[in-house]
Amino acid sequence: MSAALVKPVLYSYFRSSCSWRVRIALALKGITYDQVPVNLLKDGGQQLAIIEYLEETRPNPRLLPQDQKKRAQVRMISDHIVSGIQPLQNLAVLQRVGEKKLEWAQHYITNGFQALERILKNTAGRYCVGDEVSMADLCLVPQVYNAERYKVDLALYPTITRINKTLLELEAFQVSHPTKQPDTPAELRA
Amino acid sequence: MSAALVKPVLYSYFRSSCSWRVRIALALKGITYDQVPVNLLKDGGQQLAIIEYLEETRPNPRLLPQDQKKRAQVRMISDHIVSGIQPLQNLAVLQRVGEKKLEWAQHYITNGFQALERILKNTAGRYCVGDEVSMADLCLVPQVYNAERYKVDLALYPTITRINKTLLELEAFQVSHPTKQPDTPAELRA
Numbered sequence: 022m023s024a025a026l027v028k029p030v031l032y033s034y035f036r037s038s039c040s041w042r043v044r045i046a047l048a049l050k051g052i053t054y055d056q057v058p059v060n061l062l063k064d065g066g067q068q069l070a071i072i073e074y075l076e077e078t079r080p081n082p083r084l085l086p087q088d089q090k091k092r093a094q095v096r097m098i099s100d101h102i103v104s105g106i107q108p109l110q111n112l113a114v115l116q117r118v119g120e121k122k123l124e125w126a127q128h129y130i131t132n133g134f135q136a137l138e139r140i141l142k143n144t145a146g147r148y149c150v151g152d153e154v155s156m157a158d159l160c161l162v163p164q165v166y167n168a169e170r171y172k173v174d175l176a177l178y179p180t181i182t183r184i185n186k187t188l189l190e191l192e193a194f195q196v197s198h199p200t201k202q203p204d205t206p207a208e209l210r211a
Numbered sequence: 212m213s214a215a216l217v218k219p220v221l222y223s224y225f226r227s228s229c230s231w232r233v234r235i236a237l238a239l240k241g242i243t244y245d246q247v248p249v250n251l252l253k254d255g256g257q258q259l260a261i262i263e264y265l266e267e268t269r270p271n272p273r274l275l276p277q278d279q280k281k282r283a284q285v286r287m288i289s290d291h292i293v294s295g296i297q298p299l300q301n302l303a304v305l306q307r308v309g310e311k312k313l314e315w316a317q318h319y320i321t322n323g324f325q326a327l328e329r330i331l332k333n334t335a336g337r338y339c340v341g342d343e344v345s346m347a348d349l350c351l352v353p354q355v356y357n358a359e360r361y362k363v364d365l366a367l368y369p370t371i372t373r374i375n376k377t378l379l380e381l382e383a384f385q386v387s388h389p390t391k392q393p394d395t396p397a398e399l400r401a
Contacts, residue, residue: 069294070286077279089267096260103290104259108298117318128307 029054035202035209038107038163044197045159046072050079058204069103072156084156091151094144098157101140102164106133110167126171134168134178141180148184154191162188166199219244225392225399228297228353234387235349236262240269248394259293262346274346281341284334288347291330292354296323300357316361324358324368331370338374344381352378356389 031047033040033056047054052075076084085092108114109129115122144150149157165185168175175182188194195201200211221237223230223246237244242265266274275282298304299319305312334340339347355375358365365372378384385391390401 070283070290073286074279074283077282089264092267093260093264096263100260100293104294104298108294109304114299117315125307 030057031055032057032059033202033204034059035205036199038167041163041166041197041199042069042159043071043075044202045162045193046075046084046156048193048197049082049084049154050075052079056203058202069099069156069160072159076156082154084154084159086150086153086155091144094140094150095155095157098137098140098144098149099160101133101137102157102160105136106130106164107167110171123171126167127173130164130168130171130173133164134173134181138178138180141184145180145184147187154188154193158184158188161185162194220247221245222247222249223392223394224249225395226389228357231353231356231387231389232259232349233261233265234392235352235383236265236274236346238383238387239272239274239344240265242269246393248392259289259346259350262349266346272344274344274349276340276343276345281334284330284340285345285347288327288330288334288339289350291323291327292347292350295326296320296354297357300361313361316357317363320354320358320361320363324363324371328368328370331374335370335374337377344378344383348374348378351375352384 029047029052031040031043031054033044035058072084085095106129110126115126118125141149146152148154149161161181162185165175165181198211199205200209219237219242221230221233221244223234225248262274275285296319300316305316308315331339336342338344339351351371352375355365355371388401389395390399
């Protein structure tokens with residue numbers, strides 16, 4: 022397929038959880054790409070569309086389980102984060118909220134994580150759904166990073182915390198980390 | 212597959228755009244189901260996970276085009292609505308916003324529709340992507356209904372308006388309409 026011959030360009034912002042999801046997918050699939058830094062990113066969902074496209078055009082390693090029930094669980098968790106949590110705590114929304122923005126972000130992340138913790142108790146193995154890294158894990162790690170940024174008490178979510186820690190040991194999650202991108206400011210570099 | 216033998220139950224709220232998306236999918240695929248009214252629905256994305264599951268288990272008629280580029284376009288439009296617009300104007304968020312809620316809803320719908328109108332100018336045929344009804348259309352119609360509810364000026368979006376009108380002529384979009392559900396209050400019935 023000709024698409025596989027063209028080196029992809031990712032328009033990315035180092036700290037955007039949406040960009041990070043895609044960077045993890047690219048790293049897992051071993052796809053080299055150019056990165057064009059963009060200073061503001063929104064419309065998180067469009068990045069999920071990129072991941073679905075990558076999955077269809079570069080199926081190995083797969084990011085959706087073969088089993089249909091598990092696929093639905095992966096999509097449910099992904100969509101819960103991508104539509105249910107992330108849009109309500111992105112930078113543009115928080116700017117509009119104004120002085121109560123920290124409380125607002127904490128409210129929506131806490132609400133979302135309470136539901137997520139319950140879901141993961143039923144679906145998780147080593148990772149979000151069973152023992153295979155999936156699209157749900159790509160969504161989880163960047164969202165936990167945002168939760169830490171907004172000082173959400175993660176001790177209340179042992180399953181989320183445990184899976185996040187396990188995932189951060191994988192190389193794909195490390196090379197794609199916000200502290201290691203071309204547009205990461207010097208003071209935030211790891 | 213045994214899943215096909217069980218009559219599905221949809222936990223639905225007549226006015227929720229997320230529920231309506233799924234009702235359209237069920238109608239298009241000719242799946243009979245029971246409906247349990249729930250008075251508050253959130254986490255719009257989880258309904259998109261249901262649609263992806265329906266698509267995999269009941270592939271006819273398909274809601275994702277066969278062509279990979281078009282599939283990506285359908286998912287981009289769907290996610291733009293499901294993650295980029297709907298979560299920011301749902302009832303729970305507007306209640307939290309308080310007295311400025313109408314202005315807030317209009318801001319996010321207007322922002323989202325400006326981008327959507329540009330996207331659709333490139334992708335639309337008779338419907339959102341080409342001439343086949345897709346998942347993107349299931350997301351569009353309920354979102355336009357919300358835009359009307361919050362008095363957004365739709366004259367600025369001729370492509371959105373034209374596609375919405377065409378889709379509302381289809382039976383699946385009519386039987387699933389919020390004015391025709393088991394839990395629709397008498398004064399809102401059509």
